[in-house]
Amino acid sequence: MGGILASMLDGLLVGAVYGLAAMGLSLIWGVMDVINLTHGSMIALGMFFLYLMYSVIHTNVYVLLIPIIIGGMVLGVIVYWMAVHWVVGRSQLMSLLSTFAVNMMVIGIGTAIWSTSPYNVDFSLPGITVGPYTFTGNHIAAAIAAVVIALGLELFLYRTRFGKAIRAVSDNRDAAELMGISSTGVLTLAFAIGIALAIASGALVSTLFPFTILSGAVYQLKSFVVTVLAGLGKPLGALIAGLLLGLLEGVVTPFIAVSWVPLIEFGLFVVVLIFFPRGIFVRANA
Amino acid sequence: MILRRPVLYLTLITAALFIYLPLRTNDVSLREDLILIAISIILASNLNLMIGYTGYVNFGHIVFYGLGGYVGLYLTTVRHWNLYTAALAAGIAVSIFALVLGLGILRLRGAYFALATIGILQAVQSFVANFDPFGRSTGMYLSFENYAPLGGAMSALWKTYYLLIGVMALSMILSLGVKISKFGLGLFAIREDEDAAVVLGVNTTTAKAIVYSLSAFLPAIAGTLMFYKNGMIDPSIAFEFIASLEGIVMLMLGGKGTVVGAALGGGMYEKLRSYLLTSPRLSNFHLVIAGGLLLLVILFAPGGLIGWLYSLVPRSRKVIE
């Protein structure tokens, strides 16, 4: 019993990171109706960004998050102007395919540079031990970092002018433009933030588990599950849904082989989409 | 009707050439080249039914090919069925699976369906990797005696080749047949405006499930034949995500929604890919180039090569379809 409880708690911690990962996806999807299929590769890039920075600057990895987030935003701007700007407003499928194409390119370049060997970020914080169970320091720190970033995003969206602009554009792009908001600027910003969040979550994941350039795919699936659970464009909702998913994994993994987890999550994804098209926090027929 | 369409004859001539050329010169490496092109054409043509005609992107299309391979190899190695019935049975089994699955997930619209298909690929792969009768993660192997019913390994290689060319021709003919049928018209309506299609009387859920199932049939048969020829199958080579991606690139490159486009894209991309994979410097960039091509097509020529041809020579629409 204690084992399951410990597993659930640990799941909650990791779930916070899932929530952070999903927030980026959810924001972009909610603001510009673009399903960002570069999400997985961006998460993977985040893992490698931290790895690279850490091998050069041997300091507390959580401090390195700041330049990584900034770098993520720059990358987001690049990707937006490469593949997204031209297809916003065209059918959703076009943006699916264009972001998918970029994803292929990033994975291709990543594989060329780093191959598919596993990498590791060799940094650990001391954990907390309660009875026979230890909660690794990295898990705790990652959860805290995720929550802090999530709160930061929430503050940004609801307490700053830029955030307001983003919410306006996602609500009604034409009306926002009539109000003098440059929707292109806002879309670029929103996309950049979305990518930065993915990169940040990848960086955090790299402190938790070994990773390869292909590891992003697993977290992309989790992000999709979390996003459809929470409903689009709701950052705090994504955090909560991420915690739920982590909790669910914590309950399930002591009993089932790890390879079944993606299957279960996929099943959950489809079920939620069919029966709760707006997320579980909203009634389906509202 | 179909007999009046030039593309039908184009297909038959191409198939005839594919059979005649390696046979006449007894050139095995040419045959191997052409077989890869044929597989690409089969995958792209059937994917076209979903992406080009219905407007639904299937990211996990390769799952039918892999599953077909597994079912077929299981039937031939474990149950000792002969290749021909095993291949047909695999086709039927996988398309029934697709029909049932389709009735479920095709309730999801456009982009959500596309996401679900990625998951299906991963889900089937995980399942097969844990499934005893299919050899779990080791997969299945053929020994030489498995080729005896076809007259030995050498003869088997040629026979599977002919069968695959036949499947290739059938894929293109199926594509053409659907395009000029009432069923196809309904699919186009779904692609253009699904809400309008519903209100015009098209039974969209059924139509989508049927085309999804149809798009599984021939790739499954091709899977059986190809993995039989190669002598082995395991979860990583049966369900290569990259192969799915490449199918999409091929189709978009050649021109989605057209029979010739799928074939052209399949052929051209296959040539490009074999060049990339054998070039020492570029082999790592194969994925980058594929992605880059797809991006360029989406941004500048969403109709692909044939679409570009249509805009240059509008009359070609009637002939090259």
Next chain:
Amino acid sequence: MSVLLEAKGVTKRFGGLLAVSDVSFTLNEGEILGLIGPNGAGKTTLFNIINGVYGNDGGTFTFAGKDITNWPPNKLVHAGLARTFQVVKPLNEMTVLDNATVGACFGKDYESLNAARQTALKVLEQVHMAEKANVLAKHLTIAFKKRLEVARALAAKPKLLLLDEVLAGLNPTEVAKMLELIRAVRDSGVSIIMIEHLMHAVMNVSDRVMVLNFGIKIAEGKPDEVVQDPAVIEAYLGSADIADKLRES
């Protein structure tokens, strides 16, 4: 005159909002029923319910004697019900002829491809668009797109046609032509319910008119009578003078 469509107590909620509340009306065979009311009154919602796009939260529909409550859209089309959309939905990358053929293929008679093409051609002639048969729908002007919308619905050989603001965005000449077409359609045996804001047009062409406001039916009757109804004047027309002008024209 026999009743073609009868609605009893139709209700529709969206969360807390009562979009349509206990609406009952009848449509007789061969008549044109105008459906008017301010924006947000629930007119298009009512169409969506009749058409099967939305489910019903209460009430029933009877069409040609059959209970069609909560039937899905494709079943309704086969029963003889067709509609157009307020914001036109052309099948853009398909030709005008193909657009109309879809209507005939999946309409009441579920025709084979060749028969449907013939029907489509006839319908296109009926709406005076036959010369545009091979033009891609996306290349049409808005007036022709609206006409195509009607043609597509007609190709389904409906008994009842629901027209949703088919005159919006048309200039006076185009309006006159469309009204001519609507009368011709009715004369060929199709009953029509039309949502319209163009009061002059609706009054001229409708046999009877029904008025919705905030989801409730506030009037139903001949155009002359409805236009004088004080509730209608207050909710929609604005003043009795306007009512008089409409009666005169």
